[in-house]
Amino acid sequence: MAARIANATRKLPVHLVLIFVAVLWMVPTLGLLLTSLMPADIIGSEGWWNLVSEPSKAAFENYDKLFDNNELTTALWVTVQVAVGNTVILVIVAALAGYAFAWLEFPGRDILFVVVIALLVVPLQVALIPIFSLYNTTGLFDTALGLMLFHVAFGMPFAIFLLRNFFVGIPKDILESARIDGASEMRIFFKLVLPLGLPAIASLAIFQFLWTWNDLIVALTFGRDTQPITVAIFSQLRQFGTNIELIAPASFVSLAIPLIVFLAFQRYFVQGLLAGSVK
Amino acid sequence: MAGVSAAPTRATVPDPQGSGTGRWRRQAVTALFLGPALIFLCVWLVYPTIRTLIRSFFDRSGSDFVFVDNYREIFTNETLLTAIKNNAIWVGVVPALVTAIGLIFAVLTERVSWSVAFKTVVFMPMAISLFAAGVIWHIMYEKTPDKGALNASIGVVRDAFKDDGVLAAANPSTPALRGSAERGFVLATPVRPGASALLGLTAIPPKEVPGGARQAATPAAGSDAISGTVWRDFRPGGGQPGRVEPDELGVPGATVELRDTAGRTLASRTTAADGGFVFESVDAGSYRVALAAKTFAAPYEGTSWLGPKLITPAVMIAYIWVWAGFAMVVIAAGLSAISREVLEAARTDGATEWQVFRRVTVPLLAPVLSVVFITMLINVLKVFDIVLSVAPGSSQDDANVIALAMWRTSFGGVNDFGLGSAIAVFLFLLVIPVLALNVRRFRREV
Structure with missing residues (x-):
């Protein structure tokens, strides 16, 4: 058990690096998806990440x-x-x-x-x-x-x-x-x-x-x-x-x-x- | 029965050159199987290649033989030279970087239990068109930090280390203060301890006066101190420049520096709500008082990724984002073929992880790494779509690459088929060494 915990902590940096990379790799596609969900009146003025904090703004009108x-x-x-x-x-x-x-x-x-x-x-x-x-x-x-x-x-x-x-x-x-x-x-x-x-x-x-x-x-x-x-x-x-x-x-x-x-x-x-x- | 005579196989029927009809039948069957593919290859690959080669020696209209003029044009035309230079940068940077990133990812992902999920995420952009990937990154690269995710992140990091100035810009109210908002202001006359320094500013719109500003005042100071005020030297209905008067507001948060006569900064203070500041216990002598430029530091307005200077690196980042997954998957497959025992043996012999990686893993992976590198080399020579979609029209000349130059010359309005053919042949010549390499590799397998 102790060995397993030691092993896990030793691997922690690897996990963190890989999680960071995975997020980094997903962000651009997510950005496109959220941009596509922004109503026309805010699409030109706001960043797509605003939809993450205010999901209610999302709309399918573009689709x-x-x-x-x-x-x-x-x-x-x-x-x-x-x-x-x-x-x-x-x-x-x-x-x-x-x-x-x-x-x-x-x-x-x-x-x-x-x-x-x-x-x-x-x-x-x-x-x-x-x-x-x-x-x-x-x-x-x-x-x-x-x-x-x-x-x-x-x-x-x-x-x-x-x-x-x-x-x-x-x-x-x-x-x-x-x-x-x-x-x-x-x-x-x-x-x-x-x-x-x-x-x-x-x-x-x-x-x-x-x-x-x-x-x-x-x-x-x-x-x-x-x-x-x-x-x-x-x-x-x-x-x-x-x-x-x-x-x-x-x-x-x-x-x-x-x-x-x-x-x-x-x-x-x-x-x-x-x-x-x-x- | 007929089937048997028409179907000699390599092993059992040692090509009996049988009866005339049998051979004829055999050839007919072969033609039936092979014919359609050969037609496609001849009409769409072989014929056009020859035709393009010939066409490249003729002028734009196709009627005059101009020999190598088109090829000379490739190396004299400025736009085309930019394309060649850019493509050289691509070749020098991208294959190596993609291979290295793929190797790192493959080695790291081997150590975690969720490697499949990680590989899927990183590999996903491969399924997306390079063109759509370009659109994605075009959105990421938006210049204003309010809209572009990349610049927004840079802005956040930058704000953590560097404060924006309290003022956007200002002018000195009297000639006693020299300089500009970009470089900062300095009092023209030296100041001695016991004296006060008045730094009056004008041209500050009322709405830009920092919040919390109060009536300007100069703090009292002893004979060994230098005190002073930074204030908005303006009041409705006039007033006298250079004097602190009622209804004039101090500028809080401004950075004031005490310098020696050689210009070295000795101390710095931030002004209070009334614009006042004090340098205490100053040695006798003469000093200069300055308003630091960082008082006027402008907020981050965004890096122009899509502008002419950064466009090629910007497109490369998008391209690497797409292809890193390919490199990772291929290298990971090679990695799984390496026997565990070899690595374990090295570890038991006391090798560190880095030594195992450097001395065992990488040499054993060399063939796979070279395959990835060569594949990327071919891809990079032919890079096209992603440049077209990331680079806005205004930077396309600066982001130009050979394949794009070929297309724009032939179909993008110029419509010079002679020059376009020459560029295509040039591109072909560039990939021929790689072709030779590939044929050798495949031949070994045949």
Whole structure:
């Protein structure tokens, strides 16, 4: 008992430091949340921390206004479409390729795989100008589909890398016996590989969803009226930043959804992260 | 049956180069699996990269070949040079700092039972867009301490150590007093013990007279003392400057200093409600009496985080806030792979915690630390969103980085695709060494 108390007091500084850091890390997000709850008449003149001592001042009127604002609700809908749509496409296309790299024999396979990995570091800035021109001539400019396809492509190298490495780990015997039983590659892929690869696919899907939900540069370049939420907030921000009563709740909504996804699927997210960097 | 012939695997079927149709089928299946991905990679990555490279040698309109003119422009244009300089600062500061913070957090959090909660909190900003993180910090950085949390905290700390002056500003009522509110005032003529020093001030609005001020008066003092008054040398309907008259108020709380003729401060007093002060038991000689500048110390008005001078550090703080969690989680995973026995052995050998950390933990973690560092290096080279959302339009030139400069040149109104392409290629060249490193690392695994 005495030893335990001694141990606890010895660790007290560590606890205090970590509590301090944790609070420090939460304050900015809390600040945004409280700012978004401030009524329009005090938002420009008072600090958000006043709401902590006077919670009665908090009001949801900013959120009411936000959801009445057509531009911003449309933007949210565009974000959902792009984030979900591109994730689905990416998962299917990358899983097919990952399977090919893991279990199909074809000439130049390993070299091709290295090339795919090399593409991992192409900065997307390199593609902006040619794709801008391409989209203009093909009519993909300012469409949700155009944004989706761009995200799929730039998620591809990491996705193939992640899934191929996971699929390689599937026991060979399982695939062998399926083949001997006469199953086609397509059947093996859909009935065996996809279900077995679910953990990796989940990591990938969460990653890609968050990445595209949070994207600004792609949407800013290839959209004009088709605006995801980040771009919509950005254009509000440009109007001298006086409309903080709109920016704050919109920003909070835009980060609440990825935050929920992250908290719900934290395990997969961290797995994907470790696969991408430590492996 | 057909499945078997179409599906040679690495182990059991040693690629029999079988019948013509079998091989054809096999290739068709491979194409089906690989084709869509390759189309995406070719159309959206390979083709644009080549196209951008070519485009970078042409002028703005795209019709004239200008060879390296665009590249020369990168290194002569002032805005772009600022961007390169800023990005160099980013590269020099942020990856190292993020890795160090991640390491510290990972090591500390291992020692507490609530490490999962701590990791979740610190990691949370990773789920938020860099853009939204920028908005968050934009609010934190508001200049007026009434609105900006950061400046409010600085103000609180500052007030604990430094008092605001009792007056905002004032002028001397007669030429006998020299100086300014910023530097403080000093009486022009030296004062000897037994004499009194009159420090008359004007230009103090009635509502700025400190609370509790009474009719000004000079305290009586012995022949070895210097006494005097600091007062508002003004009364409605006139009065005579330089004389303490009825209806003129003292200035309480002012700081008066006694100095020797060389200007060294010997003693200081705070004035009473009637503005009076006394320096007792002063040695014979001549002295100067001064009204210290801190009487007029202005209240804290806030640091201009979003102004041109501090904008880059301000954006970096926001960026580190986002990425520290990433570094921590990756390093913590590496840490958990280190065998407990090695650490315990070092401890039983009498190593202090610091020695264990420095000589055992860090060397064993070196591969993980370098992965985090390199990842951050790539990220920092491409930093974009957060600069755009933290920096207000007026400081964006000062906060500029390469990726942002590329975008602004190409799409932000200038619309120079030639120069924009050149900047993009330049950015690409910067990440190629990292690319080489990555390929080597991945190849080992293939």
